[in-house]
Amino acid sequence: MTLSPKEASARTREICAIAPIVPVLVVQNADKARALAEALVAGGLPALEVTLRTPAALEAIAAMAAVPGGHVGAGTLITPEDARAAKAAGATFGVSPGATDALLAACEAEGLPLLPGAATASEAMRLLARGYDMMKFFPAEASGGAPALKAIGAPLPQISFCPTGGISPDNAPSYLSLPNVLCAGGSWVAPQDMVARSDWDGIEALAQKAARLGAPS
Numbered sequence: 001m002t003l004s005p006k007e008a009s010a011r012t013r014e015i016c017a018i019a020p021i022v023p024v025l026v027v028q029n030a031d032k033a034r035a036l037a038e039a040l041v042a043g044g045l046p047a048l049e050v051t052l053r054t055p056a057a058l059e060a061i062a063a064m065a066a067v068p069g070g071h072v073g074a075g076t077l078i079t080p081e082d083a084r085a086a087k088a089a090g091a092t093f094g095v096s097p098g099a100t101d102a103l104l105a106a107c108e109a110e111g112l113p114l115l116p117g118a119a120t121a122s123e124a125m126r127l128l129a130r131g132y133d134m135m136k137f138f139p140a141e142a143s144g145g146a147p148a149l150k151a152i153g154a155p156l157p158q159i160s161f162c163p164t165g166g167i168s169p170d171n172a173p174s175y176l177s178l179p180n181v182l183c184a185g186g187s188w189v190a191p192q193d194m195v196a197r198s199d200w201d202g203i204e205a206l207a208q209k210a211a212r213l214g215a216p217s
Helices: 005-016 030-042 057-064 080-089 101-110 121-130 145-153 172-176 192-196 200-211
Strands: 021-025 047-051 071-075 093-095 134-137 160-163 184-186
Touching: 005 093, 005 101, 005 134, 005 160, 021 200, 030 047, 030 057, 030 200, 047 057, 057 071, 057 080, 071 080, 080 093, 080 101, 145 160, 145 172, 160 184, 172 184, 192 200
Parallel strands: 021 047, 021 184, 047 071, 071 093, 134 160
Antiparallel strands: none
């Protein structure tokens, strides 16, 4: 089933609105993937991004896709081949650091909703012209942080973002308070040392705290 850019963007918007934080996961061991996903979903973070940066990533996506209540996406999509492999593994959405016509077309053809990356007003406008109004702001902190994203939002209020890159529990609230931010991507909710020792209770506790970041104070 193919998706139009507007349909794809509407779907990623729905996913981004589920929880304030999308865990950005670099999975080294696929055998731990399901338990990791279960802990994060139980903690209130059901939208998960597994980056295609390790040999275990696609197998991890397949394992996480079976977790009830989860929405597993593939991150670091660069090529059309990445998009096809992610969809075949069971990803329900994709995330890219930037955007090319070839990648956008492949995701649309595969019916894989994409959260495309943009770091400047020109990049955001180009995606908007194609039909995308839900984007990833990356690399967030290196691109000026929350003040830059606030400034971009002034002339482009119709675009919403998921900032990723340098997001932490300390600075996440400054992003989440912006009207053009639906959620933020962060890796701190699944530290590699906690995953290595299978500390699922600890990861669930981190997820619970992250899930409360977007709540009114």
